[in-house]
Amino acid sequence: xxxxxxxxxxxxxxxxxxxxxxxxxxKKGEGLGYFLFRELRLSRIAFGGYRxxxxxxxxxxxxxxxLKSGVNVIDVSANYGDxxxxxxxxxxLDENFKKRHLHRKEIFLVTKAGYIQGKNMKLVESKxxxxxxxPEITYYQPGCYHCISPEFLEDQLxxxxxxxxxxxxxxxxxxxxxxxxxxxxxxxxxxxxAQAEYYRRIKEAFLFLEKARKEGKIQFYGISSxxxxxxxxxxxxxxxSKCLQIAExxxxxxxxxxxxxxxxxxxxxxxxxxxNSENKTLLEICSNFDLLPLINRPLNSFQAGKGMVRLSYxxxxxxxxxxxxLQILELESSLLEPLSQNPNRNSLSKLWQTYGEKVRSEEQFxxxxxxxxxxxxxxxxxxxxxxxxxESAEExxxxxxxxxxxxxxxxxxxxxxxxxGLYENLVSRFHSNGESPESLSSLMVFHLASLLEKGTVxxxxxxxxxxxxxxxxxxxxxxxxxxSEWGENGIRS
Numbered sequence: 001x002x003x004x005x006x007x008x009x010x011x012x013x014x015x016x017x018x019x020x021x022x023x024x025x026x027k028k029g030e031g032l033g034y035f036l037f038r039e040l041r042l043s044r045i046a047f048g049g050y051r052x053x054x055x056x057x058x059x060x061x062x063x064x065x066x067l068k069s070g071v072n073v074i075d076v077s078a079n080y081g082d083x084x085x086x087x088x089x090x091x092x093l094d095e096n097f098k099k100r101h102l103h104r105k106e107i108f109l110v111t112k113a114g115y116i117q118g119k120n121m122k123l124v125e126s127k128x129x130x131x132x133x134x135p136e137i138t139y140y141q142p143g144c145y146h147c148i149s150p151e152f153l154e155d156q157l158x159x160x161x162x163x164x165x166x167x168x169x170x171x172x173x174x175x176x177x178x179x180x181x182x183x184x185x186x187x188x189x190x191x192x193x194a195q196a197e198y199y200r201r202i203k204e205a206f207l208f209l210e211k212a213r214k215e216g217k218i219q220f221y222g223i224s225s226x227x228x229x230x231x232x233x234x235x236x237x238x239x240x241s242k243c244l245q246i247a248e249x250x251x252x253x254x255x256x257x258x259x260x261x262x263x264x265x266x267x268x269x270x271x272x273x274x275x276n277s278e279n280k281t282l283l284e285i286c287s288n289f290d291l292l293p294l295i296n297r298p299l300n301s302f303q304a305g306k307g308m309v310r311l312s313y314x315x316x317x318x319x320x321x322x323x324x325x326l327q328i329l330e331l332e333s334s335l336l337e338p339l340s341q342n343p344n345r346n347s348l349s350k351l352w353q354t355y356g357e358k359v360r361s362e363e364q365f366x367x368x369x370x371x372x373x374x375x376x377x378x379x380x381x382x383x384x385x386x387x388x389x390x391e392s393a394e395e396x397x398x399x400x401x402x403x404x405x406x407x408x409x410x411x412x413x414x415x416x417x418x419x420x421g422l423y424e425n426l427v428s429r430f431h432s433n434g435e436s437p438e439s440l441s442s443l444m445v446f447h448l449a450s451l452l453e454k455g456t457v458x459x460x461x462x463x464x465x466x467x468x469x470x471x472x473x474x475x476x477x478x479x480x481x482x483x484s485e486w487g488e489n490g491i492r493s
Contacts, residue, residue: 005160006119006122007083007125007147007162007163009121010083010086010162010163011087011162011163012087012091012094012162012164012165013162013164013165014094014165014166015161015162015165015166016097016104016165016166016167016413017104017168018104018166018167018216018219027354030475031473032473032474032476033045033070033473033474033475034070035453035454036453036454037290037454038258038290038292041072042072042073042108042292042456043071043072043073043456043474044069044449044452044455044456044457044473044478045445045449045457045458045459045470045473046073046074046075046110046294046456046457046458046459046462047062047066047067047071047073047075047087047459048075048296048458048459049063049075049076049077049081049086049088049242049460050077050080050085050460051080051081051366051460051462052080052081052085052462053081053084053085053088054084054087054088054091056462058462060088060091060092060462061464061469062462062463062464063088063089063092064092064096064467065095065467065468066461066467067092067102067107069467069471069474070216070474071467072106073104073107073108073110073456074089074107074108074109074110075110075111075261075294075296075458076089076109076111076112076164077112077113077115077275077277078112078113078115078120078156078160078175079112079115079117079118079120079175082117082118082119083118083119083159083163086111086163087163087164088162088418089109090163090164090165093107093164093166094165095111095135096191100337104166107170108170108171109164109166109169109170109171110170110171110172110173110261110419111160111164111169111171111172111173111455112172112173112174112176112224112261113148113152113153113156113157113160113172113173113174114146114147114156114174114175114176114177114179115145115146115175115176116137116144116145116146116147116152116184117143117144117145120156121143121145123155124137124145134147134149134151134155135151136148136149136151137149137331138179138180138183139183140182140183142173145175146176146179146180146183148177148180148201148202148204148205149204149205150205150207150208151207153174153205153208153209154208154212156389157169157172157212157217160172161217167216167221168216168218169216169217169218169219169434170218170219170220171218171219171222171258171259171292172209172212172218172220172221172222173221173224173259173261174202174205174222174223174224174225174227175225176225177198177201177202177205177238177309178198178225178226178227178238179238180194180197180198180201181194181195181198181227181235181236181238182236183196184198185235185236191484194235199242199243202223202243202246203246205252205358206221206246206250206255206257207250209221209249209256210251210256213256218256218460219256219461220256220257220258220259220292221256221257221258221259222257222259222260222261222292223238223243223259223260224261224262224294224296225238225261225262226262226263227407228262228282229262229263229264229268229270229271229274229282230270230272230274231270232274232275232276232277239276240276240282240285240286240291240299241276241277241278241280243257244257244285244289257291258290258291258292259292259294260282260291260292260294261294261295261296262282262294262295262296263294263295263296264297264298264448265297265298265299265300265301265311265312265448266301266422266444266486266487266488267301267303267309267487268297268301268304269488269489269490270282271283271295272451272483272484272486273489273490283452283483285444286455287453292454292456293452293454293455293456294455294457294458295455295456295457296401296458298311298445298448298457298460299311299312299441299445299460299476300446306377308361308363310361310362310363310415311422311440311444312362312412312439312440313419313420313422313423313440313441314438314440315420315438317424318379324406325403325407325410327417328399328402328406329348329349329352329403331399332348332349332396332399332400332403333347333349334345335384335392335396335399336380336384336396339383339384339388341385341386344382345380345383346376346377346379346380347377347380348373348400348403348404351372351376351377352371356410357367357406359411360415361411362408362411362412362415364411365407365408365411369404376399376406379398381393381396381397381400384396390391396435419440423439423440423443424438424442426440427443430447430479430481431479435476437472438472441466441468441469441470442469442472445457445459445470446472446476446478446479447472447481447486449473449478450479450480450481450482451481451486
């Protein structure tokens with residue numbers, strides 16, 4: 001018996017009951033920004049909760065703005081923020097349900113399970129010590145295991161329900177089950193053997209999910225996989241057709257397998273290009289079988305030879321005034337000057353001077369902040385507090401809160417400076433009428449939503465400015481985009 005639940009502080013009680021009726025279609029039905037999926041009215045964009053948590057109030061404000069603006073699909077996962085993403089969503093929904101600002105039937109909540117990291121890792125290690133471990137764990141690498149066994153999924157589903165405060169989760173997905181295939185390939189297991197075991201494990205997972213569906217704990221289930229769109233002959237490919245066959249064999253035509261999540265963007269266009277043995281693309285299969293496609297990573301693309309490319313660019317955007325950055329860093333230096341000498345002190349000025357020019361993307365900057373800079377700066381704050389008192393520490397904190405957004409903006413401009421050509425090319429090719437989204441990020445989401453026809457694009461919206469950037473999707477018609485011409489590998493006229 002595990003002595004202490006590591007997630008206890010993230011749970012909510014009581015659970016809000018699941019929907020007992022279909023979404024109200026409202027007056028607009030499939031109006032701008034929405035589409036109908038199995039009589040449910042869903043927004044074409046979803047609030048993606050990959051990097052949200054409980055500590056930053058901006059995350060809560062961004063979610064509130066998205067919901068208020070018409071977004072009714074939310075995507076999280078058990079491992080996002082080590083459970084905090086689900087807990088934040090649960091808190092916001094609970095507050096708004098109680099105030100009657102929202103109704104449960106208006107929200108479509110997607111969450112996922114499969115990863116073993118952080119607190120889940122502690123949970124697994126504790127169970128293993130007590131000889132009560134979950135079966136069929138993939139020990140992918142230190143700090144990151146994976147599992148989709150029914151026993152693990154049952155544990156994760158119950159924890160997700162309690163963190164979200166929801167009796168019924170609308171869509172519960174297996175989260176990147178292809179980790180098993182990647183691990184098998186790395187260990188030299190023959191492809192046929194590994195794939196046979198892979199689909200056996202998916203079958204066992206589906207059996208459990210059908211049971212959970214009958215119990216009213218989930219409405220639909222599905223899979224989120226990075227390898228749905230890759231060529232069928234590749235070792236780690238996840239076959240949507242095989243998953244459909246498994247679900248139908250278990251529960252017939254009325255099975256609950258309904259949601260398919262995969263990455264898609266300009267440089268990763270396999271969802272449009274790659275065809276299976278039946279000559280069908282991923283989107284064609286979704287359409288033929290009335291499945292809900294959810295696109296993730298619309299802006300974070302992996303380009304051959306370049307690694308990750310952030311598809312974010314705004315015309316005429318300018319870097320912040322360098323004099324302002326210099327001024328705020330000089331102010332920091334003046335505040336730290338009276339302190340006793342400490343050669344190991346990592347001030348913001350020192351960190352920026354050492355690493356600033358090496359940071360090429362906003363994502364890289366955020367990782368650096370969370371893993372290195374913020375812990376170092378907390379140490380400096382403690383130094384100021386210890387030697388100069390509370391007021392000086394608060395003043396130093398204000399300086400940091402002013403400086404960091406300026407540095408982040410500098411990084412954003414730097415990382416997007418090579419994308420002006422792509423933006424201008426897409427505008428000229430697909431928006432000849434002169435009406436085009438004002439940024440490359442909103443243009444990408446508009447285009448992907450158009451290509452899906454009936455599907456949702458997941459967008460990380462941890463800041464309100466990201467929400468505002470995409471709100472025109474609720475006011476403007478989608479452009480008509482040819483699937484054969486879109487994407488890096490599309491046909492060029």
